[in-house]
Amino acid sequence: MEILIPIIISVVCFIIGYFVRLKTAESKIGSAENQAKNILIDAEKESESKKKEILLEAKEEIHRLRDEAEREIKERRNDVQRTEKRILNKEEQLDRRSNNLEKKEESISNKLKAVEEKNKKAEEILSQRISELERISGYTSDEAKEILLEELKNDITQESALLIKEFEAKTKEESHKIAMDILAKTIQRCAPEYVSEHTVTAVSLPNDEMKGRIIGREGRNIRAIEALTGVDLIIDDTPEAVVLSSFDPVRREIARIALEKLILDGRIHPSRIEEMIEKAKREVDISIKEAGESAVFELGILNIHPEIVKMLGKLKYRTSYGQDVLRHSIEVAYIAAMLAEEIGADVKVAKRAGLLHDIGKAMDHEIQGAHVELGVEFLKRYKENKNVLHAVEAHHGDVEAKTIEAVLVQAADAVSAARPGARRETLESYIKRLEKLEEIANSFEGIDKSYAVQAGREVRIIVKPEDISEANIIVLARDVAKRIESEMEYPGQIKVNVIRETRHVDYAK
DSSP states (O other): OTTHHHHHHHHHHHHHHHHHHHHHHHHHHHHHHHHHHHHHHHHHHHHHHHHHHHHHHHHHHHHHHHHHHHHHHHHHHHHHHHHHHHHHHHHHHHHHHHHHHHHHHHHHHHHHHHHHHHHHHHHHHHHHHHHHHHHHHSOOHHHHHHHHHHHHHHHHHHHHHHHHHHHHHHHHHHHHHHHHHHHHHHHHHOOOOOOOOOSEEEEEOSSTHHHHHHHOGGGHHHHHHHHHHOOEEEOOSSTTEEEEEOSOHHHHHHHHHHHHHHHHHOOOSHHHHHHHHHHHHHHHHHHHHHHHHHHHHHHTOOOOOHHHHHHHHHGGGOEETTEEHHHHHHHHHHHHHHHHHHHTOOHHHHHHHHHHTTGGGGTTTTSOSOHHHHHHHHHHHTTOOHHHHHHHHHTTSSSOOOSHHHHHHHHHHHHHHHSTTSOOOOHHHHHHHHHHHHHHHHTSTTEEEEEEEGGGTEEEEEEOTTTSOTTHHHHHHHHHHHHHHHHOOOSSOOEEEEEOOOOOOOOOO
16 A cells, blocks of 8 residues: 555656646647747738839839830931931932933033034045145155155154264263272172083092902993992093093082092992992082082071072082082172172172072073073072062073162173183084174174174174165164074173274276
């Protein structure tokens, strides 16, 4: 019994506590529900206020957009109205112009009719006058025209000859002293030496036994050398010497170096020959490059493409009438630069063009074409200065010289080539040039005799005085000079000297 009482008390306390907690929980749930309802009410109120704000903002935006649209429409309407006004004004102007044009056309047509009527009357009067003149003179109009033209031609020929003579006299008088002074100073300042090149080169041998080793068994060594170099080996009775023959100086130089190396080495067989020739080619290439660089450095010319420098170096082994073309080009550059300095022309362009004027000769052995054309095409490929290109193109008169520097390069080229000892010619080409000069001179009418003198640098023409008048000899000299320029190639210049003399013979009895 005593044990049940505490148990019952505990159960009763538990039940009482449970109901108390249950009541507390119900009160909390009720307060939470009230709080949730309040939150929902507040949310609804807030959403209503925001909805009203959004609607108000939307209405304001719509009102703003409507105002902008109306303003834009108004502006466009104004633009359209202005455009319509301009179009109407232009239409009115066009109408006025159209009316004016119609009036002018009508006036012009009336004037044309009047002119046509006057022309008809003038033609009738002219025809009457011509008939009257033909009747009075006894000549037809064509005959009279021929007579007048012939007289006019004679007058013009005589006057032109006198004018040419007068102009030449004045020009010579004013320029001769200056030109001679400039050229004399220039030539005195530049007079390099030249060594004439030939088409053969002699190679010394230590003894005559070496000839047999060069020929080789059944000629295999000499055939290998000739095939690899393109040079002819001449082995004859000349003691201790072999002659290399070729028109290409570069190939001849390669063959000379290779042969000297083979002789020094002593081992001469096809494989060794091929090896030495390759070494010789490399040495010649280096020599060509160094020669080009040396020329450019000597003249102080900058910004030249390496390929142009290399091509310049090849001129070291090229000759023209026995003249070393590289040294000739350097001399022309010096002379052209000094002439340009004397008269105030562009020294840099003159010097550069003088150096490059014969660069086409470095390739005319390999490519068909004139050296001027080849040189111009080569320089164009490497974007050379247009004034330099023009001077190169004009240095032989293939095109007319349009710049003072081109004229200076022509003069410098002629001075360098014509200087005594600078060039040599073969007897055959010399005789052919003399014969050609006399042939050209004799081809003109009224020529009695002609003589090529001064080593082909002057042609003297004696005319028949009864066929050629004093005035016509000036025109004849010019015609002969033009013919020589167009048909012949020659270094320097050729003087055309026309002589007319009248002799009267009488006898004292």
